[in-house]
Amino acid sequence: xxxxxxxxxxxxxxxxxxxxxxxxxxxxxxxxxxxxxxxxxxxxxxxxxxxxxxxxxxxxxxxxxxxxxxxxxxxxxxxxxxxxxxxxxxxxxxxxxxxxxxxxxxxxxxxxxxxxxxxxxxxxxxxxxxxxxxxxxxxxxxxxxxxxxxxxxxxxxxxxxxxxxxxxxxxxxxxxxxxxxxxxxxxxxxxxxxxxxxxxxxxxxxxxxxxxxxxxxxxxxxxxxxxxxxxxxxxxxxxxxxxxxxxxxxxxxxxxxxxxxxxxxxxxxxxxxxxx
DNA sequence: CCTCCATCCTGTGGGC
DNA sequence: TGCCCACAGGATGGAG
Numbered sequence: 001x002x003x004x005x006x007x008x009x010x011x012x013x014x015x016x017x018x019x020x021x022x023x024x025x026x027x028x029x030x031x032x033x034x035x036x037x038x039x040x041x042x043x044x045x046x047x048x049x050x051x052x053x054x055x056x057x058x059x060x061x062x063x064x065x066x067x068x069x070x071x072x073x074x075x076x077x078x079x080x081x082x083x084x085x086x087x088x089x090x091x092x093x094x095x096x097x098x099x100x101x102x103x104x105x106x107x108x109x110x111x112x113x114x115x116x117x118x119x120x121x122x123x124x125x126x127x128x129x130x131x132x133x134x135x136x137x138x139x140x141x142x143x144x145x146x147x148x149x150x151x152x153x154x155x156x157x158x159x160x161x162x163x164x165x166x167x168x169x170x171x172x173x174x175x176x177x178x179x180x181x182x183x184x185x186x187x188x189x190x191x192x193x194x195x196x197x198x199x200x201x202x203x204x205x206x207x208x209x210x211x212x213x214x215x216x217x218x219x220x221x222x223x224x225x226x227x228x229x230x231x232x233x234x235x236x237x238x239x240x241x242x243x244x245x246x247x248x249x250x251x252x253x254x255x256x257x258x259x260x261x262x263x264x265x266x267x268x269x270x271x272x273x274x275x276x
Numbered sequence: 277c278c279t280c281c282a283t284c285c286t287g288t289g290g291g292c
Numbered sequence: 293t294g295c296c297c298a299c300a301g302g303a304t305g306g307a308g
Contacts, residue, residue, distance in 0.1 A: 002301060003301060060303095078301090113285045115303080156279080222300080
């Protein structure tokens with residue numbers, strides 16, 4: 001569920017609490033939440049007793065440096081993951097992992113669908129994993145349009161599916177990809193290699209614009225059961241969406257009803273008039 | 277190398 | 293009200 005703006009919002013909430021904190025305990029209640037770990041039994045041993053030196057992010061992956069980079073603690077929220085601190089309220093259903101530390105209240109990893117996961121890698125293990133093959137971060141390392149064009153050159157797959165490919169640029173998901181394409185007036189089914197220079201320029205500009213606007217609004221909460229800020233509030237970007245989830249509603253540019261297509265097994269919302 | 281597809285899970289909302 | 297189905301913010305591994 002959470003895309004870059006949501007994960008960045010979470011990162012900013014974790015940063016002041018966890019930076020410098022020492023992990024004192026780990027309670028894994030659903031083993032499935034620990035995945036992609038070279039040896040799953042190592043997770044507690046690698047985590048407990050270590051100090052968080054930096055709270056980072058690459059695309060949708062949270063990456064927390066432990067003991068100045070000796071290990072990297074990776075968390076991914078999947079489709080329904082939430083990170084929140086124990087606020088003395090009732091522990092939510094599907095609190096699958098509890099992390100104790102000396103920087104404040106326990107950290108709760110809540111995830112009904114369990115598509116999220118966590119793992120603790122050495123930098124070497126991380127580098128050779130698929131996480132190490134992530135493309136540049138869509139916010140912090142967004143390539144120039146010319147370099148984007150080189151990535152897309154010759155590709156016959158739809159631009160929508162290529163925007164979702166985290167090896168090209170890391171951070172866009174289904175909502176923000178649709179928003180970027182709408183603002184760029186590009187049809188989601190266009191072949192990636194068919195974009196011209198001015199379209200690439202618009203695409204790049206709108207990736208930045210949409211992600212920054214999403215972060216400024218605290219992300220997108222589609223309903224109050226999935227993504228929420230760590231303090232429990234809902235993100236406010238939903239009302240600013242121009243395409244995603246608006247099938248049948250008027251295009252905010254030209255009034256034409258927004259249509260829905262399935263591309264790469266995901267819903268795509270677009271304006272049939274503005275986006276060509 | 278590239279593209280497409282099924283799969284991992286649980287919950288919700290719409291239609292009947 | 294209850295049942296059934298479609299669908300949901302993601303990533304991966306394997307087939308072709």
